[in-house]
Amino acid sequence: MKLSEVLQVIEGKVISKDVDLETEVTSGGGADLMSDVLAFAQDDMLLMTGLTNPQVVRTAEMAGTAAVVFVRGKIPPPETVALAEQKGIPLLASRYTMFETCGRLFKAGLPAHGLFELTVRRWHDSFEGTE
């Protein structure tokens, strides 16, 4: 899905400069915990988050996410925008809640990642034999 379509679906705005709206995102994921993002993010993913500090951009950079959408109408501080522009990571904003933003995109066909791999084994161990 192109960023131009993402903007339509979430009725969003572009926050950072020089954003190429033709940029493709291949999946989406939402979290406010950056370590969780680092654990499940994949290349060319669209990240939805309510956190606005510069570490969001660092996380996106390390995890290779294509763009970030700030949900719940939160606008990041200038230092976050500046870092994103330096790293070439597009920043978008949505007035909707996390669930609504993600739900709209999922409904419009943007895939998710399914299980959270980091805890899958523990989950299995925890519930084995109880069902």
Add this chain to the structure above:
Amino acid sequence: MDLPSDKKEITKLQELTYELKIEDAMSRNVFTVSPDASMADFREVLRANRISGTPVMEDGKMVGIVSIEDLIKSLAAGQLQLTVRERMHPKPVTLYADEPLVHAVARFSELRFGRFPVINRAGELVGIVTQGDIVRTMLKRLEISYRAEEIHRYRASHIFEDIIADEMALVFGYRVKPRDFGHAGEASSGLKRTLGRLGIHPSIIRRVAVATYEAEINIVVYSDGGEIVAEVRPDRIKIEALDKGQGIPDIEQAMQPGWSTAPDWVREMGFGAGMGLPNIKSCADVMKLESTVGVGTHLTIIIYLDRVSPGRSAG
């Protein structure tokens, strides 16, 4: 996404060793000594020119090679009056100027000499090459101007990056300041960019970047400062995160997903949810965590370049 096990990734660095010739890396300004010079004279040649060894020339012909190690042995034996001829190694192993650089790399790893004289096909001495020359030349080709650009850049933010040649490994070091969330991630970002320039596979870079970033955040949050050292070899990348500080009392507990001692200010930054160490483990092929309470923590991460991680799917 699994790579066929017999298909090894050839990095840009390895490619370059085939593309470049020894003459592209060698130093053409060769200092020499006469076999009749004393070891004391030889010491002055080394000192004046800041070098560690020279070919020995007699009547326009190379008759041997002598190095700082030979000088040290003479010094230890109190025999500085001996001539170079008595301490030199005759019939030095040479390389041809038009050979691909990979031949020099192979000779260095095979013979463990500090330098090789370089000759042309007519047998004339035209240069001398050290491992440092090779690494510098390759990094220059890859536009990794670590001394000029990176260090200069990071000095401004109190993080330095250095690189030294140790055999054919590249070592990058970064200082990480405690409690400085504004700059947290710069070491990982610098390492990620450098690995990209070295032509490392993107899925490997991702794992290195995520693991290093989590380690860097831990140093910022929990320690009194530390450093991250990344050693890149053709077969693997080793990242060591060392810090001074409170240490970890119970490593097994700290490894549990969701277990955290993070203060509120860390949680407000989006970290401290107890997923950092499990994240690092899932990115690493080998992870070793050692810690002494009240002293500090030493984390070692190894990621192999020629295989896909068992813990985490690539991409």
